[in-house]
Amino acid sequence: MRVVKHPILPEDTKPEMTIFFDGKEIPAKAGEPIASALLASGVRIFRETAKKGYPRGIFCGIGRCTDCVMTVDGQPNVRTCVTPVRQGMKVETQKGLGRWSEEA
Amino acid sequence: MRKVQAVIVGGGPAGLAASIEIAKAGGKVVVIDENGKPGGQLFKQIHKFFGSREHRAGVRGYDIGTQLLKETEELGVEVILDAPVYGLFRDPAGIMVSYMKDGREQAIIGEKVILATGAAENALVFPGSTLPGVMGAGCAQTMINVNRVLPGQKVIMVGSGNVGLIVSYQLMQAGAEVLALVEAAPSIGGYGVHAGKIRRAGTPIYVGHTIKRVLGKTQVEKVELVALDEKFQEIPGTEKMLEADTVCIAVGLTPLTELAWLAGCEFTFIPLLGGHIPIHNEDMETTVPGLYVAGDIAGAEEASTAMEEGRLSGIAAAEALKLYTAEDAKTLKAEVWDRMNALRTGPFGQKRYDAKEQLLATAKGGK
Ligand SMILES: Cc1cc2nc3c(=O)[nH]c(=O)nc-3n(C[C@H](O)[C@H](O)[C@H](O)COP(=O)(O)OP(=O)(O)OC[C@H]3O[C@@H](n4cnc5c(N)ncnc54)[C@H](O)[C@@H]3O)c2cc1C
Numbered sequence: 247m248r249v250v251k252h253p254i255l256p257e258d259t260k261p262e263m264t265i266f267f268d269g270k271e272i273p274a275k276a277g278e279p280i281a282s283a284l285l286a287s288g289v290r291i292f293r294e295t296a297k298k299g300y301p302r303g304i305f306c307g308i309g310r311c312t313d314c315v316m317t318v319d320g321q322p323n324v325r326t327c328v329t330p331v332r333q334g335m336k337v338e339t340q341k342g343l344g345r346w347s348e349e350a
Numbered sequence: 351m352r353k354v355q356a357v358i359v360g361g362g363p364a365g366l367a368a369s370i371e372i373a374k375a376g377g378k379v380v381v382i383d384e385n386g387k388p389g390g391q392l393f394k395q396i397h398k399f400f401g402s403r404e405h406r407a408g409v410r411g412y413d414i415g416t417q418l419l420k421e422t423e424e425l426g427v428e429v430i431l432d433a434p435v436y437g438l439f440r441d442p443a444g445i446m447v448s449y450m451k452d453g454r455e456q457a458i459i460g461e462k463v464i465l466a467t468g469a470a471e472n473a474l475v476f477p478g479s480t481l482p483g484v485m486g487a488g489c490a491q492t493m494i495n496v497n498r499v500l501p502g503q504k505v506i507m508v509g510s511g512n513v514g515l516i517v518s519y520q521l522m523q524a525g526a527e528v529l530a531l532v533e534a535a536p537s538i539g540g541y542g543v544h545a546g547k548i549r550r551a552g553t554p555i556y557v558g559h560t561i562k563r564v565l566g567k568t569q570v571e572k573v574e575l576v577a578l579d580e581k582f583q584e585i586p587g588t589e590k591m592l593e594a595d596t597v598c599i600a601v602g603l604t605p606l607t608e609l610a611w612l613a614g615c616e617f618t619f620i621p622l623l624g625g626h627i628p629i630h631n632e633d634m635e636t637t638v639p640g641l642y643v644a645g646d647i648a649g650a651e652e653a654s655t656a657m658e659e660g661r662l663s664g665i666a667a668a669e670a671l672k673l674y675t676a677e678d679a680k681t682l683k684a685e686v687w688d689r690m691n692a693l694r695t696g697p698f699g700q701k702r703y704d705a706k707e708q709l710l711a712t713a714k715g716g717k
Pocket residue numbers: 359360361362363364365382383384385388389390391392394395433434435436466467468469470471487488489491513516603606644645646647650651652653654656
Protein backbone atom coordinates (compact mmCIF):
# COMPACT_ATOMS: atom_id res chain seq x y z
CA MET A 247 0.00 0.00 0.00
CA ARG A 248 1.28 3.45 -0.88
CA VAL A 249 1.75 6.11 1.75
CA VAL A 250 -0.33 8.88 0.19
CA LYS A 251 -1.13 11.36 2.95
CA HIS A 252 1.73 12.13 5.30
CA PRO A 253 1.96 14.74 8.07
CA ILE A 254 5.57 15.70 7.25
CA LEU A 255 6.64 14.47 3.83
CA PRO A 256 5.52 16.31 0.69
CA GLU A 257 3.45 14.61 -2.00
CA ASP A 258 5.27 11.90 -3.93
CA THR A 259 5.49 13.07 -7.53
CA LYS A 260 7.77 10.42 -8.99
CA PRO A 261 6.52 9.43 -12.48
CA GLU A 262 4.59 6.18 -12.83
CA MET A 263 5.68 3.20 -14.91
CA THR A 264 4.79 -0.47 -15.17
CA ILE A 265 6.69 -3.65 -14.50
CA PHE A 266 5.67 -7.32 -14.71
CA PHE A 267 5.45 -9.58 -11.69
CA ASP A 268 5.12 -13.26 -12.69
CA GLY A 269 3.57 -12.10 -15.96
CA LYS A 270 1.09 -9.65 -14.39
CA GLU A 271 1.38 -5.92 -14.97
CA ILE A 272 1.86 -3.87 -11.77
CA PRO A 273 2.47 -0.14 -11.28
CA ALA A 274 5.81 1.23 -10.10
CA LYS A 275 7.37 4.63 -9.44
CA ALA A 276 10.46 5.73 -11.35
CA GLY A 277 13.65 5.20 -9.36
CA GLU A 278 12.17 3.07 -6.57
CA PRO A 279 13.61 -0.38 -5.85
CA ILE A 280 11.74 -3.40 -7.22
CA ALA A 281 10.90 -4.54 -3.68
CA SER A 282 8.95 -1.39 -2.86
CA ALA A 283 6.87 -1.64 -6.05
CA LEU A 284 6.01 -5.24 -5.10
CA LEU A 285 5.06 -4.29 -1.52
CA ALA A 286 2.91 -1.46 -2.87
CA SER A 287 0.94 -4.08 -4.82
CA GLY A 288 0.67 -6.34 -1.79
CA VAL A 289 3.31 -8.85 -2.94
CA ARG A 290 5.35 -10.07 0.05
CA ILE A 291 6.67 -13.45 -1.06
CA PHE A 292 9.68 -12.89 -3.28
CA ARG A 293 11.22 -16.34 -3.49
CA GLU A 294 11.10 -19.93 -2.22
CA THR A 295 14.05 -21.64 -0.56
CA ALA A 296 15.95 -24.34 -2.45
CA LYS A 297 15.33 -27.43 -0.33
CA LYS A 298 12.06 -26.91 1.48
CA GLY A 299 10.37 -24.29 -0.63
CA TYR A 300 9.86 -21.95 2.33
CA PRO A 301 8.71 -18.43 1.48
CA ARG A 302 11.03 -15.45 1.87
CA GLY A 303 10.58 -11.72 1.48
CA ILE A 304 12.37 -8.46 2.16
CA PHE A 305 14.37 -8.41 5.40
CA CYS A 306 17.26 -5.94 5.64
CA GLY A 307 16.32 -3.55 2.84
CA ILE A 308 19.93 -2.49 2.32
CA GLY A 309 21.33 -5.21 0.10
CA ARG A 310 23.11 -7.28 2.76
CA CYS A 311 21.02 -10.35 3.58
CA THR A 312 19.97 -11.56 0.08
CA ASP A 313 16.56 -12.71 1.35
CA CYS A 314 14.85 -10.58 -1.30
CA VAL A 315 16.53 -12.02 -4.41
CA MET A 316 14.37 -12.68 -7.46
CA THR A 317 14.81 -13.43 -11.13
CA VAL A 318 14.85 -10.14 -13.01
CA ASP A 319 14.76 -10.02 -16.81
CA GLY A 320 15.96 -13.61 -16.81
CA GLN A 321 18.85 -13.07 -14.40
CA PRO A 322 18.52 -14.92 -11.09
CA ASN A 323 19.64 -13.71 -7.63
CA VAL A 324 19.04 -10.02 -8.17
CA ARG A 325 18.68 -8.13 -4.85
CA THR A 326 15.33 -6.43 -5.34
CA CYS A 327 15.71 -4.09 -2.36
CA VAL A 328 18.59 -2.22 -4.01
CA THR A 329 17.80 -2.65 -7.72
CA PRO A 330 15.72 0.17 -9.21
CA VAL A 331 12.73 -0.59 -11.47
CA ARG A 332 12.84 0.01 -15.21
CA GLN A 333 9.81 0.37 -17.50
CA GLY A 334 8.69 -3.08 -18.68
CA MET A 335 11.04 -4.97 -16.34
CA LYS A 336 10.12 -8.66 -15.84
CA VAL A 337 10.32 -9.75 -12.22
CA GLU A 338 9.69 -13.38 -11.26
CA THR A 339 9.35 -15.27 -7.99
CA GLN A 340 12.59 -17.22 -7.67
CA LYS A 341 12.51 -20.93 -6.88
CA GLY A 342 15.62 -22.07 -5.08
CA LEU A 343 18.83 -20.90 -6.69
CA GLY A 344 16.96 -19.84 -9.81
CA ARG A 345 18.11 -20.27 -13.35
CA TRP A 346 19.24 -18.09 -16.19
CA SER A 347 16.76 -17.69 -19.00
CA GLU A 348 17.56 -17.32 -22.70
CA GLU A 349 17.02 -13.59 -22.81
CA ALA A 350 19.46 -12.67 -20.05
CA MET B 351 46.55 4.19 -11.58
CA ARG B 352 44.61 7.25 -10.49
CA LYS B 353 45.81 8.83 -7.26
CA VAL B 354 44.13 11.47 -5.10
CA GLN B 355 44.85 12.97 -1.70
CA ALA B 356 41.94 11.32 0.04
CA VAL B 357 39.46 8.55 -0.71
CA ILE B 358 36.38 8.16 1.48
CA VAL B 359 34.46 4.89 1.52
CA GLY B 360 30.79 5.52 2.29
CA GLY B 361 28.78 8.65 1.55
CA GLY B 362 26.58 8.79 4.67
CA PRO B 363 26.64 11.70 7.10
CA ALA B 364 30.13 10.74 8.36
CA GLY B 365 31.71 10.32 4.91
CA LEU B 366 30.14 13.45 3.46
CA ALA B 367 31.16 15.59 6.45
CA ALA B 368 34.73 14.25 6.15
CA SER B 369 34.85 15.04 2.45
CA ILE B 370 33.65 18.60 3.08
CA GLU B 371 36.44 19.24 5.59
CA ILE B 372 39.15 17.95 3.25
CA ALA B 373 37.78 19.88 0.29
CA LYS B 374 37.54 23.05 2.41
CA ALA B 375 41.22 22.66 3.21
CA GLY B 376 41.92 22.50 -0.52
CA GLY B 377 42.41 18.74 -0.85
CA LYS B 378 41.33 16.55 -3.77
CA VAL B 379 38.89 14.03 -2.36
CA VAL B 380 36.80 11.22 -3.85
CA VAL B 381 33.81 9.64 -2.07
CA ILE B 382 32.77 6.11 -3.12
CA ASP B 383 29.35 4.66 -2.18
CA GLU B 384 27.64 1.47 -3.21
CA ASN B 385 24.23 3.14 -3.23
CA GLY B 386 22.67 4.94 -6.17
CA LYS B 387 22.23 8.03 -3.98
CA PRO B 388 24.54 9.55 -1.39
CA GLY B 389 23.36 10.35 2.15
CA GLY B 390 23.45 6.92 3.81
CA GLN B 391 20.74 6.56 6.45
CA LEU B 392 20.00 10.31 6.62
CA PHE B 393 17.25 10.50 4.04
CA LYS B 394 15.06 8.08 5.96
CA GLN B 395 15.29 10.20 9.12
CA ILE B 396 12.31 12.53 9.05
CA HIS B 397 12.35 13.42 12.74
CA LYS B 398 13.86 16.56 14.22
CA PHE B 399 17.31 16.18 15.72
CA PHE B 400 18.18 16.79 19.35
CA GLY B 401 21.03 18.82 20.76
CA SER B 402 21.84 22.50 20.62
CA ARG B 403 21.68 24.83 17.68
CA GLU B 404 25.20 23.98 16.48
CA HIS B 405 24.02 20.40 16.20
CA ARG B 406 21.21 21.58 13.99
CA ALA B 407 18.68 20.50 16.57
CA GLY B 408 15.13 20.85 15.38
CA VAL B 409 16.20 20.21 11.79
CA ARG B 410 15.02 17.02 10.16
CA GLY B 411 17.51 14.40 8.95
CA TYR B 412 16.69 14.67 5.27
CA ASP B 413 17.14 18.45 5.31
CA ILE B 414 20.58 17.97 6.85
CA GLY B 415 21.29 15.44 4.09
CA THR B 416 20.27 17.91 1.39
CA GLN B 417 22.49 20.56 2.97
CA LEU B 418 25.51 18.20 3.09
CA LEU B 419 25.04 17.29 -0.57
CA LYS B 420 24.84 20.95 -1.55
CA GLU B 421 28.09 21.67 0.28
CA THR B 422 29.91 18.75 -1.35
CA GLU B 423 28.73 19.95 -4.75
CA GLU B 424 29.81 23.53 -4.16
CA LEU B 425 33.22 22.37 -3.00
CA GLY B 426 33.65 20.11 -6.01
CA VAL B 427 33.85 16.82 -4.10
CA GLU B 428 33.77 13.92 -6.56
CA VAL B 429 31.21 11.25 -5.60
CA ILE B 430 31.28 7.85 -7.30
CA LEU B 431 27.95 6.02 -6.83
CA ASP B 432 26.74 2.45 -7.45
CA ALA B 433 30.26 1.38 -6.58
CA PRO B 434 30.75 -1.19 -3.79
CA VAL B 435 34.27 -1.14 -2.36
CA TYR B 436 35.58 -4.67 -1.88
CA GLY B 437 39.23 -4.33 -0.95
CA LEU B 438 41.97 -2.19 0.54
CA PHE B 439 45.61 -2.78 -0.28
CA ARG B 440 48.74 -1.12 1.04
CA ASP B 441 50.63 0.79 -1.61
CA PRO B 442 53.87 2.79 -1.44
CA ALA B 443 51.87 5.88 -2.40
CA GLY B 444 49.10 5.34 0.14
CA ILE B 445 46.22 2.88 0.26
CA MET B 446 44.68 1.33 -2.84
CA VAL B 447 40.88 1.14 -2.76
CA SER B 448 39.29 -1.43 -5.09
CA TYR B 449 35.67 -1.15 -6.15
CA MET B 450 33.20 -2.40 -8.72
CA LYS B 451 31.68 0.04 -11.18
CA ASP B 452 29.46 -0.93 -14.12
CA GLY B 453 30.39 -4.56 -13.62
CA ARG B 454 34.13 -3.80 -13.85
CA GLU B 455 36.85 -3.80 -11.24
CA GLN B 456 38.45 -0.43 -10.66
CA ALA B 457 40.95 0.97 -8.23
CA ILE B 458 42.10 4.33 -6.95
CA ILE B 459 44.91 5.25 -4.56
CA GLY B 460 44.26 7.62 -1.68
CA GLU B 461 47.21 9.07 0.20
CA LYS B 462 44.76 8.97 3.10
CA VAL B 463 41.66 6.78 3.28
CA ILE B 464 38.65 7.26 5.55
CA LEU B 465 36.24 4.36 6.13
CA ALA B 466 32.70 5.59 6.83
CA THR B 467 30.72 2.49 5.93
CA GLY B 468 28.12 2.75 8.71
CA ALA B 469 26.41 -0.16 10.43
CA ALA B 470 23.89 -2.91 9.71
CA GLU B 471 20.91 -3.95 11.81
CA ASN B 472 21.15 -6.99 14.03
CA ALA B 473 18.80 -9.91 13.42
CA LEU B 474 16.83 -11.86 16.02
CA VAL B 475 15.96 -15.54 15.79
CA PHE B 476 12.67 -17.07 16.94
CA PRO B 477 10.32 -19.66 15.41
CA GLY B 478 8.83 -17.98 12.34
CA SER B 479 11.52 -15.30 12.10
CA THR B 480 12.14 -16.09 8.44
CA LEU B 481 8.52 -15.55 7.38
CA PRO B 482 7.84 -12.70 4.95
CA GLY B 483 6.65 -9.78 7.06
CA VAL B 484 9.50 -10.04 9.58
CA MET B 485 12.05 -7.32 8.78
CA GLY B 486 14.54 -4.87 10.18
CA ALA B 487 13.08 -1.64 11.56
CA GLY B 488 15.45 0.31 9.32
CA CYS B 489 14.11 -1.63 6.35
CA ALA B 490 10.58 -0.54 7.24
CA GLN B 491 11.86 3.02 7.78
CA THR B 492 13.34 3.08 4.27
CA MET B 493 10.13 1.74 2.80
CA ILE B 494 7.83 4.31 4.41
CA ASN B 495 10.00 7.43 4.34
CA VAL B 496 12.07 7.00 1.18
CA ASN B 497 9.98 4.75 -1.04
CA ARG B 498 6.65 5.79 0.43
CA VAL B 499 5.15 2.33 0.73
CA LEU B 500 3.81 0.56 3.81
CA PRO B 501 5.50 -2.80 4.39
CA GLY B 502 2.41 -3.89 6.40
CA GLN B 503 -0.62 -2.61 8.26
CA LYS B 504 -0.45 -4.13 11.74
CA VAL B 505 3.02 -3.97 13.17
CA ILE B 506 4.77 -5.30 16.25
CA MET B 507 8.07 -3.58 17.02
CA VAL B 508 10.79 -5.43 18.90
CA GLY B 509 13.35 -3.25 20.69
CA SER B 510 12.84 0.06 22.49
CA GLY B 511 16.09 1.82 21.66
CA ASN B 512 15.84 5.03 19.67
CA VAL B 513 15.56 3.27 16.32
CA GLY B 514 12.64 1.13 17.60
CA LEU B 515 10.89 4.13 19.14
CA ILE B 516 11.42 6.51 16.23
CA VAL B 517 10.47 3.98 13.57
CA SER B 518 7.31 2.99 15.51
CA TYR B 519 6.20 6.59 15.51
CA GLN B 520 7.08 7.03 11.86
CA LEU B 521 5.11 3.90 10.93
CA MET B 522 2.06 5.46 12.59
CA GLN B 523 2.66 8.73 10.72
CA ALA B 524 2.70 6.70 7.50
CA GLY B 525 -0.66 5.15 8.34
CA ALA B 526 0.22 1.80 9.89
CA GLU B 527 -1.10 0.55 13.21
CA VAL B 528 1.59 -0.31 15.76
CA LEU B 529 -0.02 -2.88 18.05
CA ALA B 530 2.77 -3.21 20.56
CA LEU B 531 6.37 -2.37 21.26
CA VAL B 532 8.21 -5.26 22.89
CA GLU B 533 11.38 -4.92 24.96
CA ALA B 534 13.19 -7.78 26.67
CA ALA B 535 14.96 -5.53 29.19
CA PRO B 536 13.03 -4.29 32.24
CA SER B 537 13.12 -0.68 31.02
CA ILE B 538 12.95 1.35 27.82
CA GLY B 539 16.26 1.75 26.02
CA GLY B 540 15.80 5.04 24.16
CA TYR B 541 14.90 8.65 24.95
CA GLY B 542 11.84 9.27 27.12
CA VAL B 543 10.58 11.94 24.69
CA HIS B 544 10.25 9.37 21.92
CA ALA B 545 8.66 6.77 24.22
CA GLY B 546 6.14 9.35 25.38
CA LYS B 547 5.01 9.96 21.80
CA ILE B 548 4.35 6.26 21.32
CA ARG B 549 2.40 5.95 24.56
CA ARG B 550 0.32 9.01 23.80
CA ALA B 551 -0.60 7.43 20.48
CA GLY B 552 -2.03 4.54 22.47
CA THR B 553 0.57 1.87 21.70
CA PRO B 554 1.37 -0.30 24.70
CA ILE B 555 5.06 -0.79 25.49
CA TYR B 556 5.68 -4.23 26.96
CA VAL B 557 8.98 -4.16 28.83
CA GLY B 558 10.29 -7.50 30.10
CA HIS B 559 8.69 -9.26 27.13
CA THR B 560 9.86 -10.94 23.97
CA ILE B 561 8.47 -12.68 20.91
CA LYS B 562 7.96 -16.37 21.57
CA ARG B 563 7.01 -17.23 18.02
CA VAL B 564 5.43 -15.94 14.85
CA LEU B 565 2.76 -18.00 13.15
CA GLY B 566 1.67 -17.90 9.54
CA LYS B 567 1.47 -20.14 6.49
CA THR B 568 3.30 -18.03 3.94
CA GLN B 569 3.64 -14.77 5.85
CA VAL B 570 3.18 -13.28 9.31
CA GLU B 571 -0.37 -13.81 10.63
CA LYS B 572 -0.05 -14.05 14.40
CA VAL B 573 2.60 -13.08 16.92
CA GLU B 574 2.88 -14.62 20.36
CA LEU B 575 4.46 -12.54 23.12
CA VAL B 576 5.72 -13.85 26.43
CA ALA B 577 6.90 -12.18 29.64
CA LEU B 578 10.48 -12.69 30.83
CA ASP B 579 11.78 -12.97 34.37
CA GLU B 580 14.85 -11.11 35.61
CA LYS B 581 17.09 -13.81 34.15
CA PHE B 582 15.46 -13.35 30.73
CA GLN B 583 13.70 -16.72 31.00
CA GLU B 584 10.17 -17.10 29.65
CA ILE B 585 7.44 -17.13 32.31
CA PRO B 586 4.96 -19.89 31.39
CA GLY B 587 1.33 -18.86 31.31
CA THR B 588 2.06 -15.24 30.34
CA GLU B 589 1.70 -15.79 26.59
CA LYS B 590 -0.36 -13.30 24.57
CA MET B 591 -1.40 -13.86 20.96
CA LEU B 592 -1.76 -10.81 18.71
CA GLU B 593 -2.99 -10.66 15.11
CA ALA B 594 -0.36 -8.82 13.11
CA ASP B 595 1.09 -8.91 9.62
CA THR B 596 4.48 -7.35 10.29
CA VAL B 597 7.25 -7.69 12.85
CA CYS B 598 9.98 -5.05 12.88
CA ILE B 599 13.26 -5.78 14.60
CA ALA B 600 15.27 -2.98 16.22
CA VAL B 601 17.74 -4.75 18.44
CA GLY B 602 20.86 -2.80 17.76
CA LEU B 603 23.41 -2.15 15.08
CA THR B 604 26.70 -3.81 14.22
CA PRO B 605 29.41 -1.67 12.61
CA LEU B 606 30.28 -2.68 9.04
CA THR B 607 33.96 -3.31 9.62
CA GLU B 608 34.91 -5.84 6.90
CA LEU B 609 37.22 -3.41 5.10
CA ALA B 610 38.98 -2.45 8.35
CA TRP B 611 39.63 -6.16 9.06
CA LEU B 612 40.95 -6.61 5.53
CA ALA B 613 43.29 -3.66 5.96
CA GLY B 614 44.75 -5.26 9.08
CA CYS B 615 43.40 -2.83 11.68
CA GLU B 616 43.56 -3.85 15.30
CA PHE B 617 40.20 -4.19 16.99
CA THR B 618 38.70 -3.96 20.43
CA PHE B 619 35.34 -5.31 21.63
CA ILE B 620 32.86 -2.83 23.11
CA PRO B 621 29.27 -4.17 23.24
CA LEU B 622 27.77 -0.74 23.95
CA LEU B 623 29.14 0.55 20.63
CA GLY B 624 28.00 -2.48 18.62
CA GLY B 625 30.77 -5.06 19.11
CA HIS B 626 34.13 -5.14 17.35
CA ILE B 627 35.41 -1.63 16.73
CA PRO B 628 38.63 -0.66 14.93
CA ILE B 629 40.89 0.92 17.51
CA HIS B 630 41.37 4.60 16.68
CA ASN B 631 43.02 7.62 18.26
CA GLU B 632 41.79 11.18 18.88
CA ASP B 633 42.26 11.91 15.17
CA MET B 634 40.08 8.89 14.24
CA GLU B 635 43.18 7.24 12.74
CA THR B 636 43.30 3.44 13.06
CA THR B 637 46.35 1.32 13.85
CA VAL B 638 47.03 1.26 10.08
CA PRO B 639 48.80 4.57 9.32
CA GLY B 640 46.83 6.79 6.96
CA LEU B 641 43.60 4.85 7.45
CA TYR B 642 40.84 6.62 9.38
CA VAL B 643 37.34 5.63 10.53
CA ALA B 644 34.31 7.82 11.25
CA GLY B 645 30.63 7.38 12.06
CA ASP B 646 28.92 4.11 12.93
CA ILE B 647 31.94 1.98 11.88
CA ALA B 648 33.83 3.63 14.76
CA GLY B 649 31.03 2.70 17.18
CA ALA B 650 27.29 2.86 16.37
CA GLU B 651 25.83 6.11 17.72
CA GLU B 652 23.63 8.57 15.88
CA ALA B 653 23.66 10.80 12.84
CA SER B 654 24.82 13.92 14.69
CA THR B 655 27.85 12.22 16.23
CA ALA B 656 28.59 10.54 12.88
CA MET B 657 28.85 13.96 11.25
CA GLU B 658 31.15 15.32 13.95
CA GLU B 659 33.42 12.28 13.72
CA GLY B 660 33.43 12.74 9.95
CA ARG B 661 34.56 16.33 10.36
CA LEU B 662 37.24 15.32 12.85
CA SER B 663 38.68 12.63 10.58
CA GLY B 664 38.58 15.05 7.65
CA ILE B 665 40.45 17.79 9.52
CA ALA B 666 43.00 15.27 10.81
CA ALA B 667 43.56 13.81 7.33
CA ALA B 668 43.92 17.33 5.90
CA GLU B 669 46.51 18.09 8.58
CA ALA B 670 48.41 14.90 7.76
CA LEU B 671 48.32 15.95 4.10
CA LYS B 672 49.89 19.27 5.17
CA LEU B 673 46.83 21.21 4.04
CA TYR B 674 46.58 22.69 7.53
CA THR B 675 49.29 23.76 9.92
CA ALA B 676 49.34 21.84 13.19
CA GLU B 677 48.16 24.98 14.96
CA ASP B 678 45.15 25.60 12.71
CA ALA B 679 44.21 21.94 12.86
CA LYS B 680 44.39 22.00 16.64
CA THR B 681 41.88 24.85 16.87
CA LEU B 682 39.51 23.22 14.36
CA LYS B 683 39.69 19.83 16.05
CA ALA B 684 39.06 21.37 19.48
CA GLU B 685 35.85 22.92 18.14
CA VAL B 686 34.63 19.55 16.92
CA TRP B 687 35.54 17.89 20.21
CA ASP B 688 33.53 20.50 22.13
CA ARG B 689 30.43 19.82 20.04
CA MET B 690 30.94 16.06 20.16
CA ASN B 691 31.38 15.99 23.93
CA ALA B 692 28.18 18.01 24.28
CA LEU B 693 26.36 15.36 22.23
CA ARG B 694 27.69 12.63 24.49
CA THR B 695 26.02 13.87 27.66
CA GLY B 696 22.83 12.86 29.45
CA PRO B 697 21.99 9.39 30.72
CA PHE B 698 22.57 7.69 27.34
CA GLY B 699 25.24 9.97 25.93
CA GLN B 700 27.36 9.62 29.06
CA LYS B 701 27.62 5.85 28.56
CA ARG B 702 28.72 6.35 24.97
CA TYR B 703 31.20 9.01 26.16
CA ASP B 704 32.68 6.54 28.64
CA ALA B 705 32.86 3.81 26.01
CA LYS B 706 34.61 6.15 23.59
CA GLU B 707 37.06 7.21 26.31
CA GLN B 708 37.80 3.54 26.91
CA LEU B 709 38.49 3.18 23.19
CA LEU B 710 40.90 6.11 23.17
CA ALA B 711 42.69 4.70 26.20
CA THR B 712 43.11 1.43 24.29
CA ALA B 713 44.65 3.35 21.41
CA LYS B 714 47.05 5.19 23.70
CA GLY B 715 48.12 2.20 25.69
CA GLY B 716 48.90 0.07 22.67
CA LYS B 717 47.10 -3.24 22.89
C1 LIG C 1 18.67 1.25 9.25
C2 LIG C 1 19.18 2.34 10.14
C3 LIG C 1 18.29 3.33 10.61
C4 LIG C 1 18.75 4.34 11.45
N1 LIG C 1 17.86 5.29 11.86
C5 LIG C 1 18.32 6.30 12.66
C6 LIG C 1 17.46 7.35 13.07
O1 LIG C 1 16.26 7.33 12.74
N2 LIG C 1 17.99 8.37 13.85
C7 LIG C 1 19.32 8.42 14.20
O2 LIG C 1 19.80 9.36 14.85
N3 LIG C 1 20.13 7.40 13.83
C8 LIG C 1 19.68 6.37 13.09
N4 LIG C 1 20.53 5.38 12.70
C9 LIG C 1 21.88 5.38 13.29
C10 LIG C 1 23.06 5.91 12.45
O3 LIG C 1 24.05 5.93 13.43
C11 LIG C 1 23.13 7.32 11.93
O4 LIG C 1 21.91 7.83 11.65
C12 LIG C 1 24.05 7.63 10.71
O5 LIG C 1 23.38 7.41 9.50
C13 LIG C 1 25.38 6.96 10.69
O6 LIG C 1 26.17 7.59 9.70
P1 LIG C 1 27.34 6.90 8.90
O7 LIG C 1 27.80 7.89 7.90
O8 LIG C 1 28.31 6.35 9.86
O9 LIG C 1 26.70 5.63 8.19
P2 LIG C 1 25.55 5.47 7.07
O10 LIG C 1 24.60 6.59 7.10
O11 LIG C 1 25.03 4.10 7.25
O12 LIG C 1 26.36 5.54 5.71
C14 LIG C 1 27.28 4.55 5.27
C15 LIG C 1 27.38 4.57 3.78
O13 LIG C 1 28.43 3.71 3.39
C16 LIG C 1 28.07 2.99 2.25
N5 LIG C 1 28.85 1.74 2.24
C17 LIG C 1 28.92 0.78 3.19
N6 LIG C 1 29.77 -0.20 2.83
C18 LIG C 1 30.27 0.16 1.62
C19 LIG C 1 31.20 -0.44 0.71
N7 LIG C 1 31.82 -1.60 0.99
N8 LIG C 1 31.45 0.20 -0.45
C20 LIG C 1 30.85 1.38 -0.74
N9 LIG C 1 29.97 1.99 0.07
C21 LIG C 1 29.68 1.39 1.23
C22 LIG C 1 26.58 2.77 2.43
O14 LIG C 1 25.94 2.56 1.19
C23 LIG C 1 26.13 4.07 3.08
O15 LIG C 1 25.70 5.03 2.14
C24 LIG C 1 20.10 4.36 11.85
C25 LIG C 1 20.97 3.37 11.39
C26 LIG C 1 20.54 2.37 10.54
C27 LIG C 1 21.49 1.31 10.07
